[in-house]
Amino acid sequence: MSKVKVAINGYGTIGKRVADAVSLQDDMEIVGVSKTRPNFEASIAVDKGYAVYAPAEKVDSMKKGGISAAGTVEDMVESADIVVDCTPGGIGEKNKPLYEKAGVKAIWQGGEDHELAGVSFNASANYEEALGEDFVRVVSCNTTGLSRVIYPVDQEYGVKKVRVTLMRRAADPNDVKKGPINAIVPNPITLPSHHGPDIKTVMPHIDIATTAVKLPTTLMHVHTVNMELEKDCSTDDVKELFEKQSRIMLIEKGIGSTAEIMELGRDLGRPRGDMWENCVWKDSVTMYEGELYFFQGIHQESIVIPDNVDAIRAMMELESDGAKSIAKTNKTMGI
Amino acid sequence: MSKVKVAINGYGTIGKRVADAVSLQDDMEIVGVSKTRPNFEASIAVDKGYAVYAPAEKVDSMKKGGISAAGTVEDMVESADIVVDCTPGGIGEKNKPLYEKAGVKAIWQGGEDHELAGVSFNASANYEEALGEDFVRVVSCNTTGLSRVIYPVDQEYGVKKVRVTLMRRAADPNDVKKGPINAIVPNPITLPSHHGPDIKTVMPHIDIATTAVKLPTTLMHVHTVNMELEKDCSTDDVKELFEKQSRIMLIEKGIGSTAEIMELGRDLGRPRGDMWENCVWKDSVTMYEGELYFFQGIHQESIVIPDNVDAIRAMMELESDGAKSIAKTNKTMGI
The missing domain is CATH 3.30.360.10 (Dihydrodipicolinate Reductase; domain 2)
Structure with missing residues (x-):
């Protein structure tokens, strides 16, 4: 079975953690992460082997800062089955047309409104609501x-x-x-x-x-x-x-x-x-x-990470039973 | 009418504020405050005109530090009608025999147990319970x-x-x-x-x-x-x-x-x-x-100060009506 292709849009506090947790799974893989600035987090992403993408208008400044982008965010989104949007609260909303245009599924974080996705998700409480959905918000x-x-x-x-x-x-x-x-x-x-x-x-x-x-x-x-x-x-x-x-x-x-x-x-x-x-x-x-x-x-920086992994699994219908997805995520992450 | 003589045992965060508030009243006066160390607070007490007393064993060290004690804490207690004990929580309890021996009334702060005084006091809620009492605890x-x-x-x-x-x-x-x-x-x-x-x-x-x-x-x-x-x-x-x-x-x-x-x-x-x-x-x-x-x-440093003044007034039966005591204290302090 080929792995589900996951892109991380916004490699910050949440994004970098989701990328690492997804990388531990045998049913999904990271195809790219996006950064807007060539800072230490971007360098470490490169060192870890992630393909780092950037907004089109930032590709030059990233290069000047020593980070050769693998392409634009649009390129990254096109290459994915599902995007985990970890951009700051309120920014994620603006990315929805991009995901719709590319025909990819998307997960937003709790900083966005419920209405943007239509489904608000917590793996322990309502896993089944995300099954097969195109858009899901993992709550704060x-x-x-x-x-x-x-x-x-x-x-x-x-x-x-x-x-x-x-x-x-x-x-x-x-x-x-x-x-x-x-x-x-x-x-x-x-x-x-x-x-x-x-x-x-x-x-x-x-x-x-x-x-x-x-x-x-x-x-x-x-x-x-x-x-x-x-x-x-x-x-x-x-x-x-x-x-x-x-x-x-x-x-x-x-x-x-x-x-x-x-x-x-x-x-x-x-x-x-x-x-x-x-x-x-x-x-x-x-x-x-x-x-x-x-x-x-x-722990505000990390508590939602396993739920993001489970949300991918539910939306891609890799697993219909929430308890089994939770068990799998827990085992790989060491929970 | 002669003023009620008030001693402050423990001139720290609460004690120095009670001393200043009592000094504003026309029916009570400060006859002394006690310090154990010759620090800046002791110097300011002297500058303000308070008679500064010290435990007998500290009189010498206070003098070396530039503070000539007006006498011992025992002397201070003897000269008062009522003592406001503002020593640290748990210490106040040990002073009870001293107050009993001198036959003076005493107020403790919220750091002591209710049982020590028998009456726990808040001016707004139960002023009348302190009327004529010898021992009262102003709650925390x-x-x-x-x-x-x-x-x-x-x-x-x-x-x-x-x-x-x-x-x-x-x-x-x-x-x-x-x-x-x-x-x-x-x-x-x-x-x-x-x-x-x-x-x-x-x-x-x-x-x-x-x-x-x-x-x-x-x-x-x-x-x-x-x-x-x-x-x-x-x-x-x-x-x-x-x-x-x-x-x-x-x-x-x-x-x-x-x-x-x-x-x-x-x-x-x-x-x-x-x-x-x-x-x-x-x-x-x-x-x-x-x-x-x-x-x-x-404001933990000051909220109990007006209630200490009212407690003195109730215990010394300077005023039987709590509302009138509160109004008087408020007016003098600027509440």
Whole structure:
């Protein structure tokens, strides 16, 4: 069987990770990645053996910077079966005509609106909705993290209402331009935040209210999650349920902060120190006065990566069973 | 009428502010403040005209450091009608025998246990409980901030349940020893946190669940507050209710973060830039699906100061009506 040809449009924080994860699969391969600037990431892409493409108007400046483009982004798209668009939020939308013209399938990230793709995807919650689809949006890191915990709890106990405070890292570790460096920023100030409705693009029946702040940290988001459930259950029931989920890691053994979770990722030898799983603090999982509470850490740079791989598999109909795709992706990535 | 004689045991972040606030009142005066080290704060206390006392074993080292103590802490306590103990959490407890021996009243801060004093105090919520009492504990900054919003909402609409995420500044601005500098620290990891039960020391009938994290910021705490209410009300009803509370400030006009609130405090000419009020973001106040949500900023260094002044007035029976004490304290401090 020939491998599915995958192009990565936008080789940044998410794009470079998706490229590496796709390369680990036996049913898909990277045919090219696109960059707009000849920076260290472009050099490393070349060193890794990826064909680096550039927008037509950037081919010259890339060459001056020492990167000989394999062709234009249009060339790359033409050579692919499916494009994973990892351009910055709002830019991806503008690329849709390009993909339509070339007749290729496309995946966008959570920075784009649901309506652009029509299907919002989380591998654990709604794999089957992406089967054979041409356009799919893999939801954001926060929505991915919430989907992975809400879905199994809803399946097992029924979710009556979810309330979440999203404490967001304000900038990624490599981003030296953004703040704050010493403040808490309610964002948005008007409540509830847009994160709740985004969950409904994956699971429309979930009743959820979210509030969000930006914080002076770069490592991970942290969610405080509160759920009212339909059925009775115990703290241990929920811990056992989470333990069974392959993309939830229960955090214990003295790990008390997001910094220590990131150190765990490095000590585990993960590429770039990534933590692809929801990191749920085991001791925080508590049924209190009939309601579920817990803390989880979300590694914003990497949590959506396995879901991007699964989305490719669903859209290309390489695998009709979500559980099997998840198992395959997990095994290859080391989850 | 002679003024009530107030001693401040522990002239640090809280103690120096209480001393200044007491000095503004016409019914009480500072008879002394205590320091253990001859640092810049001790020098400024002397410059301000406060009699600076020291523990007997520290009198010599204070003198070597250029501060001639007016006497020992025991001397200071003997000269007072009431002591405001602003020593670090856990230390205040050890001073109780000293106050009992001298036959003086004492106020402790929120770092001590409720049981030490027997009465936990917030001027807005339970002024009358401190009337004539010998020992009172002014609750912590977080509990003060929550009491001030829960009490009026409970009076007006009945509070069925409160859920709060406390996002705590990890260290005060002058504290260079504590972290984290780049992490989110769930603290405590086990849920719910101790903050909920602390509210019950002021308002025992309130059903509340709290979660808390420590953050890499020094300026203020931020609470996301969710309340289920007994009676129907609108977003505007709650905004109007909060507007009527003299120790709640509705934050608007482009103030989007704790950093900008602190800048407001400085621009208002407040001593040390303090914000003694709960800082509730006006646009965040929302009734959503029948539940109340809002964000509030809590200036941990100063929010309890007016309540300490009111506690003195209640314990010394200078004023039996809490509203009148609050009005007097507010007027003198400029709230």
